[in-house]
Amino acid sequence: MNGLEIDFKDIIQIVTVICLATITVSIGLLLYRVIKGPTNPDRAVALDAIGINLMALAGLTAIMLVTTRLNDVVLLIGILLFIGTIALAKYLEKGVIIDRDMD
Amino acid sequence: MVKSNDLILRTMTVLIAFILFGFAVYLLLAGHNAPGGGFIGGLMTAAAILLMYMAYGTTTANKILPINYRILITVGLIIAVGTGVGSFIFGQPFMSQTFDYYHFPLFGELELATALIFDLGVYLTVIGVTMTIVLTISNDRE
Numbered sequence: 001m002n003g004l005e006i007d008f009k010d011i012i013q014i015v016t017v018i019c020l021a022t023i024t025v026s027i028g029l030l031l032y033r034v035i036k037g038p039t040n041p042d043r044a045v046a047l048d049a050i051g052i053n054l055m056a057l058a059g060l061t062a063i064m065l066v067t068t069r070l071n072d073v074v075l076l077i078g079i080l081l082f083i084g085t086i087a088l089a090k091y092l093e094k095g096v097i098i099d100r101d102m103d
Numbered sequence: 104m105v106k107s108n109d110l111i112l113r114t115m116t117v118l119i120a121f122i123l124f125g126f127a128v129y130l131l132l133a134g135h136n137a138p139g140g141g142f143i144g145g146l147m148t149a150a151a152i153l154l155m156y157m158a159y160g161t162t163t164a165n166k167i168l169p170i171n172y173r174i175l176i177t178v179g180l181i182i183a184v185g186t187g188v189g190s191f192i193f194g195q196p197f198m199s200q201t202f203d204y205y206h207f208p209l210f211g212e213l214e215l216a217t218a219l220i221f222d223l224g225v226y227l228t229v230i231g232v233t234m235t236i237v238l239t240i241s242n243d244r245e
Contacts, residue, residue, distance in 0.1 A: 072138045083150050086157060098241040099160040
């Protein structure tokens, strides 16, 4: 009777650890693309994906520690990532990030 | 210089900048008991202002927000130091802090701490320093 019962907390714990490990490997591979990447757009896309993986890491840590304090952190990383990606995209397209005059 | 089509960015900036300002004020007020505080709130506000600069260019953004950010540094530092010196009036050591609970209409019971005033100084200083650095770097050409 006891052997068949599955503890829900154990499942959450195992899945969280597996996801953390997978995301760590993913960040490592993306880091290789950032350093090696043949062209600059490759690096921009890889940096964007690293930011998304960081948000996932913060969310998984919040699940693991059973806290709501990290929800702000996820939102914060998302906003800063958004600004950074826009700046990188503008630099790749135009060469300037803050133009003096836009007509 | 390539003429680019950034209609989506310009339209969304109007919306997103105000969401960012609201989030920054939330972070400022949530500080010293929860994640947040003056520093990260100031960074968030600087990010919102920077988004407006990136979408609309220096000339238009200066017209929208005619603020000299170097003066903002001074005001923030004066507020922060004033909070520390103000504790001498009550015969306490430098940088002492206190808090109390007050009742407000509409909000109910709220905790007000003197650390919030110090956070406000930090907030203004961080906005001033960040925007001064960014605008100085972006202006060095031509």
